[in-house]
Amino acid sequence: MSLHLEIASCVRATSKFSDCSKCIDACPESIQLVDNLPSFANNTGVEAASCVGVCPTEAFSLSDFSTTEFFFSFLESKVRLISPKFNVPCISVLSVEHLISLALASEEEITLDLSSYDDTSILYEQINARIEEANFVLSSFSEKQLVSNHIAEDVPKLENESEDEVSSRRSFLGNASLKGVVRHKMTFDEAVEADELKTFALDVHIIAKIREKNLPDKRKILFTTLKHAGVPDTFEILPEEEVSFTSQKFVDDTCTNCQICYRICPTGALSSNGKFSLINFDSMLCVKCRLCHDVCEPNAIQLQSGFEIKEFFEPTQRTLATFDIKRCNECGNNFTYTGGEQACPRCMLEEEEAMFLHSNALSMKALFEEKKEDE
């Protein structure tokens, strides 16, 4: 079993300003940055599987193990044990979203077998942290919890599944969509500056894939299981730092409507309209990759301090900012009007430069005439 990285899905390939290091932090021994992109040796195997579970965009995967396929085959099986001795190469391949979804979708309690791990290792700590986060989030709206345990004895094998079962699950996933939010809200043609991508020597095929906006399967699974979970009577608000896989945001008044964040967001969580006169945000599409924060020069986009669980059950598109778009009196292009003369920043700059050159020419002329008089 080997590790695979779909570089087009990595937010570092989308922008050189991305500071994402989740995979490197998870597997520092195996994954390093080379030319600002994650890189690993060809023989890197499942010992580095923690990067698979932690990557917000599912850029990492394993050659012979699909977390999406596992989700369905596990639920179809009768055993409620997840163990590296039995059905997963490593528990760390599963993300917090997978763990929450599994707990929600299973009638019976699920046990995670940690007996294969050294309880002083970083990997053990990471797996425990994910289970704790999953249980914390679950406890805010459900009675269900995951159990972690040390199982010593041998466990049974899964039966093979039929092709029909696999394809019916695929169509189930294909149909999973967020009410009114999984859609291409704008063309992504200009979303990523090709020149910026070329600095990483990415080929045209990869650049085209980056331009697509994709919601990871794990998010589709989570959304689908949430739709079948009971709606709680009251909705809790969890501390932002306790939820690693999604977020709520606000935009402050330092925003210049440079358009970068909503053009570059890999999932379409941030979007705008045809006139670029607003910033919309769908929390259930956000994978907390932080790319929008990394590219925002004035730091105008910020994380809300609390995450509202209500979003899981009643996903809404919120408008984070609106802008007054006017046509420039000089060049006729639309621009974000902030008051004063109705001219776009480029024309204003050109006018300033022209005035500077003109006043320079006048002083040169005056100097020249003064010198001539002296002679």
Ligand code: SF4
């Ligand atoms: S965690 Fe995923 S998105 Fe982030 S740097 Fe690694 S591969 Fe890229």
Ligand code: SF4
């Ligand atoms: S929030 Fe930041 S990146 Fe997004 S449009 Fe405003 S200034 Fe640009």
Ligand code: SF4
């Ligand atoms: S809104 Fe920001 S953090 Fe969320 S997916 Fe988009 S770029 Fe990533």
